[in-house]
């Protein structure tokens with residue numbers, strides 16, 4: 001079977017995520033036959049480096065033999081069991097390990113099955129905490145401009161990417177938006193640290209005015225991934241933690257994309273030395289194998305729900321597949337690899353190599369910004385380098401890079417005009433060089449007229 005048969009069958013029945021399906025009249029969909037390590041292979045033997053970890057989920061390569069083995073064993077023991085009234089060894093061990101690995105004070109785990117659902121859990125828990133504590137005035141959330149927290153209605157409400165959100169505006173929760181500390185907007189000569197630090201001021205103004213009615217501030221620590229991989233300095237997180245304490249609102253850290261080593265540390269919050277009141281994890285949690293998410297929170301929050309049943313303070317939220325043992329086993333196998341291979345430390349070499357490679361893009365006439373946090377590098381194509389003027393989105397320059405990449409064996413999936421690398425951690429320096437060269441040539445091609 002070649003690619004074409006499957007493409008035809010696909011388009012006859014499938015509606016793909018985040019896609020204008022009409023695009024596929026001219027842009028062929030790519031059927032993948034198999035994956036191995038950082039490589040994906042189609043039905044005609046073409047191979048692609050998965051430079052975006054299949055939407056940021058893959059950690060240790062496709063069909064990882066160690067994760068495969070753990071999953072086979074799990075499936076032969078227990079595939080699933082209801083988590084209300086029941087438990088299983090895999091989820092208990094996973095919870096113990098997550099509590100140990102995440103910032104001090106996050107002592108309780110609540111599971112769901114995808115990132116957006118974890119956000120819904122955190123939002124509901126925060127609101128409900130205040131209700132249980134006798135405070136019924138707190139009903140709104142504060143977010144950052146350019147943020148992204150998922151696609152379900154409440155998660156979409158606390159995000160700020162117009163492209164995904166605008167159509168649904170009449171359906172959404174009211175949210176108060178503070179300007180992002182996104183360092184793309186810093187003044188010339190200003191350091192990332194200075195800019196991020198001063199951007200706490202508008203947030204503090206909002207808190208001063210609205211804290212009484214606010215449940216929580218929700219943020220993506222260090223990188224606004226879906227918001228074009230915009231980045232900021234950890235100092236903002238530190239100041240935000242202080243402000244949330246001062247104004248008595250929760251801090252929700254959405255580490256769904258940045259967790260598990262993407263920013264160089266296991267969790268991005270570590271770089272600011274903070275403990276959020278809620279931490280949402282998904283994506284890399286299972287190494288890219290299965291949908292699973294978890295919200296970690298404090299004893300203080302947990303205790304506000306802990307009471308006699310008749311008092312009706314319980315968190316009556318559930319998903320059918322909550323705590324699925326196979327997903328939890330994939331997560332444990334992923335954590336084993338982190339530990340056994342000392343991955344966070346080993347990644348420092350890859351991070352160094354990525355910065356070396358990133359240097360090359362800085363002088364490009366149509367690159368306005370090159371930024372990096374750990375294992376994530378983003379290259380922003382601009383029409384005018386000096387003023388950082390963006391290309392018209394309708395020109396779809398990123399799509400040209402995407403197409404060039406596919407022709408040359410690299411799956412890059414630019415966000416608008418931003419080309420980025422977020423590879424699995426099993427990539428080698430030579431493969432990084434190849435990926436970067438294809439991106440560079442693709443950017444040349446996409447910006448030449």
Ligand SMILES: *Cc1c(COP(=O)(O)O)cnc(C)c1O
Nearest residue numbers: 114115116148149150254256257
């Ligand atoms: C992907 C993502 C989500 C949503 O997760 P899904 O599993 O796609 O629902 C939420 N927040 C951030 C920061 C994400 O990157």
